[in-house]
Amino acid sequence: MIMIANLPPGLIMILGALVLPFVARRLQAYGVLALSVISLGLFLLTPAGEHGNIALFNTTLNMVRIDSLSRIFGIVFHIAAIVSSIYALHVRDPRQHIAALVYAGGAIGACCAGDLITLFVFWELTALSSVFLIWASDSERSYRSGMRYLIIQVASGVLLLSGAIIHYVQSGSLAFDSFVVEGQPLGLAATLILLALGIKCAFPLLHNWLQDSYPEATATGTVFLSAFTTKLAVYSLIRGFAGLDLLIPIGCAMTLFPIVFAVIENDLRRVLAYSLNNQLGFMVVGVGIGTELAINGTVAHAFCHIIYKSLLFMSMGAVLYRVGTTKATELGGLHKSMPWTTLFCIIGAGAISGFPLLSGFISKSMIISAAAEQHQFWVWIVLLIASAGVMEHSGIKIPFFAFFSHDSGKRVEEAPWNMLTAMAIAAFFCVGLGIAYPLLYRMLPYTVDYHPYTVTHVVTQMQLLLFALLAFVVLMKSGLYPAEQRSTNLDTDWIYRRLLPACIRGLRTVYDVVNDAFRSDMVVIVHGIMDFTRSTFNERGILGRTWSSSTMTLWATLLLAVCLLLYYL
Amino acid sequence: MNASKHKSKQVSDPPSWFERPRNINAMIAGLVIVCGLLVVADLFYTNPHPHFDIETSFGFQAWFGFVSFVVIVFLGRILRMIVGRKEDYYDR
Secondary structure (H helix, E strand, O other): OHHHHOOOOOHHHHHHHHHHHHOOHHHHHHHHHHHHHHHHHHHHHOOOEEEEEEEEOOEEEEEEEEOHHHHHHHHHHHHHHHHHHHHOOOOOOHHHHHHHHHHHHHHHHHHOOOEHHHHHHHHHHHHHHHHHHHHOOOOHHHHHHHHHHHHHHHHHHHHHHHHHHHHHHHHOOOEOOOOOOOOOOOOHHHHHHHHHHHHHOOOOOOOHHHHHHHHHOOOOHHHHHHHOHHHHHHHHHHHHHOOOOOHHHHHHHHHHHHHHHHHHOOEHHHHHHHHHHHHHHHHHHHHHHOOHHHHHHHHHHHHHHHHHHHHHHHHHHHHHHHHOOOEHHHOOOOOOOOHHHHHHHHHHHHHHHOOOOOHHHHHHHHHHHHHHHOOOHHHHHHHHHHHHHHHHHHHHHHHHHHHOOOOOOOOOOOOOHHHHHHHHHHHHHHHHHHHOHHHHHHHOOOOOOOOOOOHHHHHHHHHHHHHHHHHHHHHHHOOOOOOOOOOEEOOOHHHHHHHHHHHHHHHHHHHHHHHHHHHHHHHHHHHHHHHHHHHHHOOOOOOOOOOOHHHHHHHHHHHHHHHHHHHHO | OHHHHHHHHOOOOOOOHHHOHHHHHHHHHHHHHHHHHHHHHHHHOOOOOOOOHHHHOOOHHHHHHHHHHHHHHHHHHHHHHHHEEOOOOOOO
């Protein structure tokens, strides 16, 4: 056991992925599941503490650090891997299975990394493997989107590595600990690392890779994607930047702007991507507040979020698998043909909205309470608005437009058994965590003294949610709710998909015009200069011909005279 | 428009429980009643740990949830005017 403890958790999944191509195709999916389960078993047996120290150059790398924080993230990552692999059991595509295994294993390894270099290695591994889940859609759109995704993810890795190197040069340590020092601004190294995490965590303006790429991945691929990358960033923020005040306004912005985009987005998987962004905002606020309650809330929320967000993406994945699209304009009335998927989707929607007895209720409220306890009135108000927003896009819009609304007339089969099983497990966790919340609270990094089921909390939360629902009914009945519309909504990706290429094209045009207009004139001028030089410097030219010594003496004498004059003047 | 086109194709398909107008109205009525009860419930308990004055005001989270929702939806309508483009915008 000691020897195994020294190997990074998740390594068995990464190594197993190398064997997978040599296994029969119909068994590959089961191989993913088996390896995930075995990995979870080994992870639970790994004792807490620091293992796998390697001396390298003048420093020590700490490959495995199991403490209360990495333990809970490791567990939920394993759960996500297992549930997602059950969901993908019907897939016969080796690329996706290998990518998913390496990706999940990489994320698990990364959240147990004790130093920045190990973190970087796994960080890049997740980026490189996950892009294949997007490319596996085999369309021009997914190829381009995957390329953008890859460039941005690798850029994040480069920033992380740069930060790590500078940090090492300045402090002589590569340990991944808190970069926040009370009363001091962040140094260059910490800023670079924060930026790297900010990209992965989809901070405002750095967020758009998420909405761009997740809806382009395969039905099963998006479920994997939704679980790991961004939550790995949240984990890293907790580890490195807990209590950094700057994160509070960033997180507030993150909770707000995606909900407005989600209102008008037609592709329901993209709505979920915006919703994911909004949920990350809650976590970033929690990290920024940084009190014990806030950190507990953030960890609990990440835990619950991974599960209910997977559930929502799984339900939309099932719709995509059966109907071929997740555009709201083409869906509706699916509850008749996919009743189980409908039920599971509603449970996920209830969990993300934070209905009592479901998982979101017991985790999100910890973050909101933490803001209130710090007397951050405006943060508290923003989080309440954001909660109403979550009800809008994920609580109502997703289930309503996919499964109810006006009947699209599409009659399809219910999702395959393995998809339903995976959704049932996730739904079970959503309800289970909402009721048996002490089980989750016990795993949190700090001792918990928080009771979600108070009369005040249940009543006020129900007020917020049901009056939001009432507002929806009123707006629908009065025709004020914006109709679903086929459209592309511009976001920051417009900058690099349209603006920058347009600027580059503009520069080219300017270059071409200048080139056409002046090139021949310039050639004439250059030729003139060269002719002049040639004639001046050849053996008969004024500067090239041989001079007689008497002329030289005369000129030298004259120069000397001028120098003397200048000296005495 | 889309819906009616499809409906005409499948006349034989009876509306499900969720599609019958009577049931929809009953659900809405139920929602209104529950909302009313939730506001009234405010009279029967006191918040043991209020952090802000506004928290203890009558029916605060009820009207706040309603107003937030409406504002978000209207902001969405405005945003659509600014950022909405044709579906094939990036493909052209």
